[in-house]
Amino acid sequence: MTDPISDFLTRIRNASRAGKTECSAQHSKMKAAIAVILKEEGYIRDFREDKDERGHKLIVVSLKYVEGAPVIAGIQRVSKPGRRLYYKADDVPRVLEGLGVGILTTPKGLMKDREARRNRLGGELVCTIW
Numbered sequence: 001m002t003d004p005i006s007d008f009l010t011r012i013r014n015a016s017r018a019g020k021t022e023c024s025a026q027h028s029k030m031k032a033a034i035a036v037i038l039k040e041e042g043y044i045r046d047f048r049e050d051k052d053e054r055g056h057k058l059i060v061v062s063l064k065y066v067e068g069a070p071v072i073a074g075i076q077r078v079s080k081p082g083r084r085l086y087y088k089a090d091d092v093p094r095v096l097e098g099l100g101v102g103i104l105t106t107p108k109g110l111m112k113d114r115e116a117r118r119n120r121l122g123g124e125l126v127c128t129i130w
Helices: 004-018 029-040 113-118
Strands: 022-026 044-051 057-063 075-077 101-106 109-112 123-129
Touching: 004 022, 004 029, 004 057, 004 075, 004 123, 029 044, 029 057, 029 101, 029 109, 029 123, 101 113, 109 113
Parallel strands: none
Antiparallel strands: 022 057, 044 057, 075 123, 101 109, 101 123
16 A cells, blocks of 8 residues: 555545445554644534554544534545645645645644744645545
8 A cells, every 4th residue: 555644534534425334544643643633623523543453553533423424525635646735824725725735744743734834934835635
């Protein structure tokens, strides 16, 4: 697999569109940090770490629905392994004029786009959620 973050986001997108209550993927620190931001922003109900039958760590995401419709309307990988996109603090794009959330890798860790602008930090735009 060349892009595990894209795989993680695709699993979340597909599971929410299919009406599943949970989805799982292999664990990594970056995926866990993305899940923390998704939970803080209210896009997912919760997440937990688990192990599969071989003992490998998994991250299990509990999806959130409002009146039967998924809370996540869209989730998109922006910066990809073939084309990394970096932004200065002043140039960080707003997702749907501020209605969505962008997740950036900064020197101080993963941050929401609003936090990065507030702290005057730039970085790589990993994904956007709305």
